[in-house]
Amino acid sequence: MGEFTSHILDSAPPTGELESTNQLLGIVVIVAILITFFIIKIRKINK
């Protein structure tokens, strides 16, 4: 699954290749939405 591919496998895409602030911002927004979803679900289950 992806956790080892970026570093250990020589043939995998190299890392540190993306520098764009917009790309980073977009990813942060997507991940924030996913984390919010996860937190809402967990809080609901914990009630």
Add this chain to the structure above:
Amino acid sequence: MREYSFIVTSRKNYRLVIYSLAHFSVDFSCFFILFSGIAAETTLKITALGFLIYNIIAFGLQVVIGAICDKNPKLLSGFIGCVLVLLGIFIIKWYWFALIIAAIGNAFFHIGGGIDVLKNGEGKMTPNGIFVSTGALGVSIGTLAGKSGIGLVFIPILLMILMIIITGLISFNTNVNKNIKKVIPYKIASEKSFILIVICAFLIVILRSYIGTIIPVSWNAVELLVIVPSICAMLGKGIGGILGDKFGARRVGTISLLLSIICFIIGKEFIYIGLLGILLFNITMPITLCILASKLPNDLGLAFGITTLGLLIGVIPSFFVLVPNNFKLYITILLIIISATFIRIIASNDLKK
């Protein structure tokens, strides 16, 4: 009665074998698309972006799909995933669409397979370790096959057709599903609070994913060793479940992580020790999954999705930041110690009889 339980157990075993083979095939096919399409046709930066988009869809979506599958247990997520991945291969000429469709298929498959294996795991980590282990090999062999060119496209096509047939057979065969009467709960988590355990397990996965991208090895450029680290990762995940069931999750998780530190320190120079470090480092994978399953017995899809969301978050920094080689070992040691501390807090040593 004994005969009946033997039949049920053997059916559960072949479901595990089928889903493990399908896991290999799905990851193989997705990486074949990435490398024979995007990597072959575009620049390094675009390839890295494609890889990141793939990770976001394939890993990030699983938490949502997992929650949907928990609400709709009849959704044939594993089967749907295999069909989508095959569709992705058929449209490989339009490689961006192919990658997105295959990544969605990958997310569906992982949740479908993950829920099935967790449900049939009888509260043990071993089956889950076996299921998650085969993906690492699929990734590396798929990468190699993809780099060899589009000419090998018949391999993922044949693999996925076969997987659609066999996952379809077990998904639609209601007689098999009827035999799975009772899901045995997981009891891997400690007595600590629900929120603390879920958050710590999530953080362990994030740290493991991030450490995986910065492990200080100097020998990864050797061409012959491309597959060997992923075989070690696969073995680690597989063995992790077996050892966890035999000696207790907390004991095995903590000791393996601490031993992996020693291996990474020595393994920078000695290749076999470094490979052993990778094996030991991966042992906690089925443990964290089953800890989450212990606390979310009625939301196994969500439990599986939380681990893949952690994988995604952990891998993101590596796309934007390059850690100087001098610091890699120190950061690795620090983060592994934090992970081992978390494992010690949230895992129990209860042994399943």
